[in-house]
Amino acid sequence: MPNKTKSVIILMADDDPEDRLLAQEALAESRLSNILYCVEDGEELLDYLYHRGKYEDPESSPRPGLIFIDLNMPKKDGREALRDIKADSRLRQIPVVVLTTSEAEEDIYRSYDLGVNSFITKPVTFEALVNMMRALGKYWFEIVELPPENTNKHNR
Numbered sequence: 001m002p003n004k005t006k007s008v009i010i011l012m013a014d015d016d017p018e019d020r021l022l023a024q025e026a027l028a029e030s031r032l033s034n035i036l037y038c039v040e041d042g043e044e045l046l047d048y049l050y051h052r053g054k055y056e057d058p059e060s061s062p063r064p065g066l067i068f069i070d071l072n073m074p075k076k077d078g079r080e081a082l083r084d085i086k087a088d089s090r091l092r093q094i095p096v097v098v099l100t101t102s103e104a105e106e107d108i109y110r111s112y113d114l115g116v117n118s119f120i121t122k123p124v125t126f127e128a129l130v131n132m133m134r135a136l137g138k139y140w141f142e143i144v145e146l147p148p149e150n151t152n153k154h155n156r
Helices: 017-029 042-050 078-087 105-113 126-143
Strands: 010-013 036-039 066-069 096-100 118-121
Touching: 010 017, 010 042, 017 036, 017 126, 036 042, 042 066, 042 078, 066 078, 078 096, 078 105, 096 105, 105 118
Parallel strands: 010 036, 010 066, 066 096, 096 118
Antiparallel strands: none
């Protein structure tokens, strides 16, 4: 069976610098060839997606093929950002994975109601995070067929 692994841009929205760093390290450790871009809150996430402000240049802020989003962030939280992404016909096809510390049933139901593709509680150990990244990589980059525009670097 040929290796179907695709290089897909991942965009992570999380206000915790340690969580962003751990995700980058776990992605590298899981040997995925994907590039991880990070933003700190929902407003910055939307700026990135709409190429506003410091994300104006599509070369330095390519369209992601997958978004990891934390629910609890300042300015615009993950729920609000998710609602905005899924309401926009240009963005709604980008798969969004909630990656959060919340295990509240209300957050799970609300996230799916807003159109999230997966809801994952952040693992507690680095080893578990690496295993989760490996599993997500296998699923999103080897098994699932993403819309073609989600694998192009320069599409908006």
